[in-house]
Amino acid sequence: MTETAVPATAGPGRDRQGVVYRNGALGRRPAVPTAFGDLERAARRASSKRAWAYVAGGAGEGRTMRNNRRAFDRWAIVPRMAHGVTERDLTTTVVGTSLSSPLLLAPVGAGALMARGSDLSIARAAAATGVPYIFSNQGCSPMEECAAAMGTAPRWFQLYWSSDEDLVDSLLRRAEAAAAGAVVVTLDTTMLGWRPQDLNLGSLPFARGEGIxxxxxxxxxxxxxxxxxxxxxxxxxxxxxxxxxxxxxxxxxxxxxxxxxxxxxxxxxxxxxxxxxxxIYSNPGLSWEHLATLRDRTKLPIVLKGILHPDDARRAVDLGVDAMVVSNHGGRQIDGSIASLDALPEIRAAVGREPTLLLDSGIRSGSDVFVALALGADAVLLGRPYMYGLAVAGQRGVEEVIRNVVAEFDLTMALAGARSVRDIDERFVRPNPSL
Structure with missing residues (x-):
């Protein structure tokens, strides 16, 4: 019996491996470590105490940050064998934005603590890798400059709802003019959480004119x-x-x-x-009544970030928002909060398959992306890892972190037997029997 050779399409996973290994044969190493733990350690060495406290720190004793990672540990991927999958389709569409992979860059404020020109470096890296960048309301460069750096590449804008309503309208108008694909209203930061690492240094970037x-x-x-x-x-x-x-x-x-x-x-x-x-940067009295006014104030699709309770998700659907981000702000707001990944299945069950759900908080690798999609997310937001890449190697570091996460996601799909993003569901995961 003669076997018929079916060449496997390279895809971003094998492409990335090929680049790294070919460079390795020439004595060149990647600009940033490819494993998250090594990346985190390298970023800490490259960062000032103030920068590390702000970007890496969490609320209280850090229990929510640990919850986020433990939630991923509680799930195991169950790959299928002899599936014959040689091509994968990583593309998807979220809120009218076409994605080359189910990945967006989360908004991170005061990025210049990690590297000067942070927002522009991130914007250029996002454009180079085809990943949408959500401009932070607490950015270090105006959204117009970031938009210019990205050309026609997709971007969204994060909104902190100010206590001055005219400022809210002004930011929305500017986001529309900057060709943002959506406005992401962050709900969980009506005031800053208790963040000991920043407090111990007496360090708040905004008080020093950073991130404003x-x-x-x-x-x-x-x-x-x-x-x-x-x-x-x-x-x-x-x-x-x-x-x-x-x-x-x-x-x-x-x-x-x-x-x-x-x-x-x-x-x-x-x-x-x-x-x-x-x-005035944030409104402690933010309510559903405020959010209900958005449709009359902007033409942009509306995304609510910070949803963790099914009842809030149902209310958002009733309000007619375009998407929700299941997020606990990377563990930076409430110590001991539910992990975003733990909240995701219950929220998906509450709202059904149609509403668009994104997951934020705890994503560290391509296999994490796979698990999040299997449990009901349509796409994910990547945060600290790309900031660590920025600290280690600037724009190139951000690009490599993005390419590494996408590459591992593609390889996980290939090895598990998923042909497309739409194929990834609960059939591919089980509660981890080792825990």
Missing amino acids: AQYTSDPRFLEIVRQRIDAARNAVTERPDVTLGAIRTLISMTRNHPGRFLDNLRSPVPRAAAETLLD
Whole structure:
């Protein structure tokens, strides 16, 4: 009997392996480690204490961060053999955005703590790899500059609902003008969670003018700042303490504000901008009544991020939103919160197959992406791993992290016997019998 050779299509997994191994034969190593644990250690070495506390830190004792990873450990992939799958289709469409793989880059604020020019480097890496980038509302570069760096590549915009409604409208208009494919309203950060790593350093980036570029580039925000400066001229205020730390903070505010450094140093605006941001960036009273106004305020598809309870998911569906992100903010808001992956199956069961669900928090590898899709996600958001790639090797580091995650996802599909993203469901996973 003569066997008929069926050549396997390379796909991103074998392509990536081929690049790494060919470079290895020439004595070249990848720019970033390919295993998450090694990547995390390399990023910690490359980062300042303040940067590591902000990006890697979590709420309280870190229980939610651990919950996120333990949730993945509780599931085992059950591959099928002799399936004959030689080609995989990683493509999908989420909220009208075509994806080359079920992966988007999550919004991460104050990225310049990890590397200067962070948002622009991430934007270019996302465009180079064909992965949509969700611009952070707490970004270090205005969304217009990031959009220009991406060309026609897909991007979304994250919105923190400010206590100033006119600022909300201004940010929405700018996101539309920047050709954002959707607005992602973050629900779980109406105030900052208790974050000991930042607190122990007394470090809040926004108070130093870091991560507020969406605001200092916004006409409504600058109008509020001018109003506050005018009001302060007529008020009796205490002189601030002059300490070395205060001088450093002033220099940081001045350097991060648009315009010339010396002009900013003489101006009250940089300091007033940071103080204003802390007062109005998020609305503690955010309610479903606020969210119900979005359809009349923007043409963009609406995505709600931070859903963990089935009742909230049902209410979002009733509101007519376009998608939800099942997320606990990477474990940064509530210590001891339910893991996002644990919440996902119950939410999927509550809303049915039609509503679009994305998963955020705890994704570290391509096999994690596979498990998330098997349990009901349509796509996932990648966060800390690409930030670690940025810390280690800048734009190239972000690109390699993305390519590595997509490559492992493709290889997992191939070895498990999944022909397409649509094929991946609960048949491919079981509760881990080892736990």
